[in-house]
Amino acid sequence: MGLARSEHSNPETPGEVATGTRVVRRDARASAQRVACDICVVGSGAAGMSAALEAARLGRRVVLVDSLPVLGGQAVNSIIGTFCGLFSNGNHGFQFTHGIADEILRDLGGMEKKLHYRHGPVTTVVYYDEIALGRWVEESVRKAGIVTILGAVMRGVQRCGRRATALELATRYGDVIVEATGFVDASGDAALAWLGGFACREPEGVPVFGTQMVALEGIVEAAHPTRAELAAKMQEKGDSYGLLRRNCVSFVIPGRNIAVLNMTHTQTPLEPLAASKATLEGKAQADLSVKFLMAEFPACFGKANVRGYGMPGIRQTRWIVGRHQLTLDEVRRGHRHHDAIGRTAWPVELHDTGAGYAWQTFPEEHAHYIPLGSLIPEDADNICAAGRCIDADLAALSSVRVMGPCMAMGAAAAHALDLAGSGSVRQIDVAALQKRLSDNLDRRDGGGKDRNTR
Numbered sequence: 032m033g034l035a036r037s038e039h040s041n042p043e044t045p046g047e048v049a050t051g052t053r054v055v056r057r058d059a060r061a062s063a064q065r066v067a068c069d070i071c072v073v074g075s076g077a078a079g080m081s082a083a084l085e086a087a088r089l090g091r092r093v094v095l096v097d098s099l100p101v102l103g104g105q106a107v108n109s110i111i112g113t114f115c116g117l118f119s120n121g122n123h124g125f126q127f128t129h130g131i132a133d134e135i136l137r138d139l140g141g142m143e144k145k146l147h148y149r150h151g152p153v154t155t156v157v158y159y160d161e162i163a164l165g166r167w168v169e170e171s172v173r174k175a176g177i178v179t180i181l182g183a184v185m186r187g188v189q190r191c192g193r194r195a196t197a198l199e200l201a202t203r204y205g206d207v208i209v210e211a212t213g214f215v216d217a218s219g220d221a222a223l224a225w226l227g228g229f230a231c232r233e234p235e236g237v238p239v240f241g242t243q244m245v246a247l248e249g250i251v252e253a254a255h256p257t258r259a260e261l262a263a264k265m266q267e268k269g270d271s272y273g274l275l276r277r278n279c280v281s282f283v284i285p286g287r288n289i290a291v292l293n294m295t296h297t298q299t300p301l302e303p304l305a306a307s308k309a310t311l312e313g314k315a316q317a318d319l320s321v322k323f324l325m326a327e328f329p330a331c332f333g334k335a336n337v338r339g340y341g342m343p344g345i346r347q348t349r350w351i352v353g354r355h356q357l358t359l360d361e362v363r364r365g366h367r368h369h370d371a372i373g374r375t376a377w378p379v380e381l382h383d384t385g386a387g388y389a390w391q392t393f394p395e396e397h398a399h400y401i402p403l404g405s406l407i408p409e410d411a412d413n414i415c416a417a418g419r420c421i422d423a424d425l426a427a428l429s430s431v432r433v434m435g436p437c438m439a440m441g442a443a444a445a446h447a448l449d450l451a452g453s454g455s456v457r458q459i460d461v462a463a464l465q466k467r468l469s470d471n472l473d474r475r476d477g478g479g480k481d482r483n484t485r
Contacts, residue, residue, distance in 0.1 A: 063206035066178065066209050070092070070212065070214070070449075072215040072217060073216055073217060074218040075097040077438050079218075080102065082215040082441035083177050089445065094180060094211065095180070096200065099181065099342075102172060105345065107165040109242075109344040114135075115377055116375040116434065117156075119396075120154045120392075121395040127375055127398070128436065129474060144284075144287050149282075181202075184202075187199040188223060197209060214415075220349045227414075232349065234347065240296040240299070240388075242297070242344040243317045243341070243344065244317075244341035245340050246292070247321065247332065248289050249334055254331040261281060264328075272322060276387075279320075290335070294317070295320060296386070297316060299348055348419075349420065350420040350423070351416045351420055353416070355402050357423035357427045359426040359427045365398055366399070367400045370461045371403075372440070373472070374399065374400045375431055375439075377431070377435070399430065403464065407456050412455035414456075417444040418441070447459055
């Protein structure tokens, strides 16, 4: 007999409490679940979400895979907090990248205190609420009918000659095989290309440092120190607090009494034990930074609390060997490639030392371009890279791996694979591709206006 319910039970709930169980054992012979699609996108950060949404709107069946149990990649889960590289240089530059960038700026800009434009002598950056952005990504992907496979680790890539044919994924709920006509590698580490046996590059003898972001709430905005004051104090007192980095960033999300800290440098190795150790060391460094701020700038940070730690922020680890390697010289000259698919003017921002980083800005009218050849692996026909794993030298990559151009690369990858169909991305009509991407190549409106002031 079932258990009786109290008189306060929900009358719509059955009057019996379910108590049944069954004994189960894993079938070692169970086969993986198979999913077929037109385009499979690996990684759901700025580049991956752009690629997936663009491909879905082109009418393609899309599967979006991410190793995290949530969408948004570093843009959401590392608490990056700023859209960089989205606007041309100058105090009120025009918008370089459109597509989903327009929708994000419109939708988050319509929410109170979820978006804020900071205009500066170099460029316009946009502060955003990472929680609001995360929900925007989730709802956009859900409404687009994109199939998602989250918490999925790639175990292998099946290929036939120059074509990848399927991904072998492991999840806590079972194995999955995703078969696709084309693939977008927006993993950040060229994980798809690497596991598929396609040629990749890694930094040689030069470590590239990532950042452990941390958000503080309860600060006093009016008392926030300037960047120069922060840097001077870190130079003076950094050793006594055990801080690695000496030039730092703490930026305020206006009107919310929240500061996001970019004050640590942590190496991001690709070896599993070292990567796990670096994750813990990064948070320990972040704690030292918080301690430093609370003690040295008590008027601003004395009563603050940690709102959240982001997952490790990773800049440059492994990338493809493409048909073309974007170079620092091309970036500096603003060279427009015959197969350009996107643009930016973000400075060269190479974090190659523990204490500091290279920062080289460009004039107000400057723009540099990303070629399709840097997105296409030299030895593959149906893969496009997007984001920080495209082919470029160390310095050039540091100027195009931020979110604005990453969104442009994601869109370009989706359109290139759509045009290629079952053929090769190496043989598509580049003029037709650029016609589709014209807003991201030539449009000069959409200036950096703070919609929160409207």
